Structures are given as C-alpha cells and as structure tokens.
Amino acid sequence: MRNLARNTSLVFAAGCLGGLLNSLAVWISGDLGITAGLGVKIAPQLTPAFLYPRLVWGGIWGVLFLLPMLPTRVWARGFIFSLGPTLVQLFVVFPMKANKGMMGLDLGTLTPLCVVVFNAIWGWAAAIWLRWIGK
Numbered sequence: 048m049r050n051l052a053r054n055t056s057l058v059f060a061a062g063c064l065g066g067l068l069n070s071l072a073v074w075i076s077g078d079l080g081i082t083a084g085l086g087v088k089i090a091p092q093l094t095p096a097f098l099y100p101r102l103v104w105g106g107i108w109g110v111l112f113l114l115p116m117l118p119t120r121v122w123a124r125g126f127i128f129s130l131g132p133t134l135v136q137l138f139v140v141f142p143m144k145a146n147k148g149m150m151g152l153d154l155g156t157l158t159p160l161c162v163v164v165f166n167a168i169w170g171w172a173a174a175i176w177l178r179w180i181g182k
Contacts, residue, residue, distance in 0.1 A: 054113060057177065062109020065173035066102040072168045076161075087155035108132045109173055121174045129163075129170030136162050 076082045077090025091097045117124040137159055141151035151158035
C-alpha cells in the first residue's frame, strides 16, 4: 500500500510538471505567433485561470504512468500516454465543452497537429522526470 501511495504521488507530480511544460509551450507558441503562423487560433494568456486546471489535469493524466507499458522506452511511453489527453481534447473538450468543432477545427485546420505536439510535450516531460527520479 505504501508503494502504491508513493508511486501515485510521483506520477501525479510528473503529470503536473508535464502540464506546466505543456502550458508554457502553448503560451510561448501563441505569444511568439507560431500558432497564428500555422493558422491556428490558440494564443492564451499566461494566467492562473489558464495554468491551474492544466496542472491539475496534467497530474490526473499522470496516473497513466502507473501502467507497466514500455518502461524502458521513455520517448515512446511519453508519446503513447499523451494520446489519452489528446483524444479527450480533440473529441470531447473542443466539440462538447468549448464549442470549437470536432477536433477544434474551428480554431484552424492544423489544430489537431498542435494538440498532438503540445500533449507530446506533456508526456515526454512526465516520462523523462519519472526516469530521472528512478520510478
């Protein structure tokens, strides 16, 4: 039971770190005009209202790292686990919660690609951190 609590807290923290790096990547991309250059209307302000839910959800999604899948393949593991939040963003959040169309296409044709890349940053950051701390 103690190992489960320790591992759960570690993957939650890893997911929060991934959420932070993902959020910074989204913000920087918007601030520098990278997303606009791709025709994607994603350029959030770096505010607590933007950051807080992303950190919490990043931590919650971090629970995926408890699965014993590809433990030695950090990059593959991070990317594969990033597909969970990516699919939810594209097929639940954008169309049903944000009214931005299926896969967020109302924000631009390359929105799905941006979401895949930004969420991959989350997965890679979490996987690398977990590898670094020895989980």
